[in-house]
Amino acid sequence: KNEVEQSPQNLTAQEGEFITINCSYSVGISALHWLQQHPGGGIVSLFMLSSGKKKHGRLIATINIQEKHSSLHITASHPRDSAVYICAVRRSQGNLIFGKGTKLSVKP
Amino acid sequence: DAGVIQSPRHEVTEMGQEVTLRCKPISGHDYLFWYRQTMMRGLELLIYFNNNVPIDDSGMPEDRFSAKMPNASFSTLKIQPSEPRDSAVYFCASRSSSGPYEQYFGPGTRLTVT
Numbered sequence: 488k489n490e491v492e493q494s495p496q497n498l499t500a501q502e503g504e505f506i507t508i509n510c511s512y513s514v515g516i517s518a519l520h521w522l523q524q525h526p527g528g529g530i531v532s533l534f535m536l537s538s539g540k541k542k543h544g545r546l547i548a549t550i551n552i553q554e555k556h557s558s559l560h561i562t563a564s565h566p567r568d569s570a571v572y573i574c575a576v577r578r579s580q581g582n583l584i585f586g587k588g589t590k591l592s593v594k595p
Numbered sequence: 596d597a598g599v600i601q602s603p604r605h606e607v608t609e610m611g612q613e614v615t616l617r618c619k620p621i622s623g624h625d626y627l628f629w630y631r632q633t634m635m636r637g638l639e640l641l642i643y644f645n646n647n648v649p650i651d652d653s654g655m656p657e658d659r660f661s662a663k664m665p666n667a668s669f670s671t672l673k674i675q676p677s678e679p680r681d682s683a684v685y686f687c688a689s690r691s692s693s694g695p696y697e698q699y700f701g702p703g704t705r706l707t708v709t
Contacts, residue, residue, distance in 0.1 A: 518696060520697070520698070522700075528684060528702070528703055528705075529700070529702055529703070530686060530688075530700040530703075531700070532697045532698060532699065532700070535696060535697045573637075573638065575638075577696070580650070580651060581626065581643065581645070581650070582628075582640050582643060582651055583628070583640060583698070584640075585637055585638040585639070586637070587637045588637060588638075
């Protein structure tokens with residue numbers, strides 16, 4: 488079993504829809520990261536959180552430490568949100584363990 | 596700030612050849628990470644350095660892989676000899692120990708070994 492599990496693996500949505508991507512982990516962590524990878528391949532850090540909730544524009548990330556679960560929400564989705572979203576957990580040693588990613592496609 | 600710089604962006608080489616990938620971290624960052632991304636395995640940590648010292652190299656696949664960080668502004672990942680199964684995108688990332696702890700990724704080097 489992978490230490491970091493994401494769901495769904497693939498997600499297709501219509502423009503404007505509310506999107507949720509889930510991440511569950513089975514190890515102790517010091518923080519959780521959400522990353523975005525566009526078709527061109529570049530990786531951008533969206534959020535780093537260790538508790539509660541963070542919001543950047545239309546993106547919201549939440550984490551429940553007790554349940555070892557995090558969600559990434561996108562409100563009013565847009566085709567430019569199409570990308571692979573990757574959940575990664577940071578161990579106390581500082582290394583990251585990655586989920587397999589969720590490929591999101593938003594259709595106009 | 597130029598961000599994390601990697602070179603080359605693309606590398607095509609024949610099996611058996613030596614390959615050297617280069618990374619310049621963001622100035623002032625004291626952590627540097629090397630990752631590999633493949634379709635099968637996703638993103639994996641290969642090795643990371645703190646203050647130029649390798650901390651964890653347990654992700655390095657085998658002895659054909661080696662990484663160095665001779666100073667705070669430069670690191671190399673070397674594969675010798677290269678094999679077709681090494682074909683992947685190799686990312687370098689850096690962060691600061693004084694926060695924020697987000698990692699900043701370079702654009703990656705796409706390696707193809709034929």
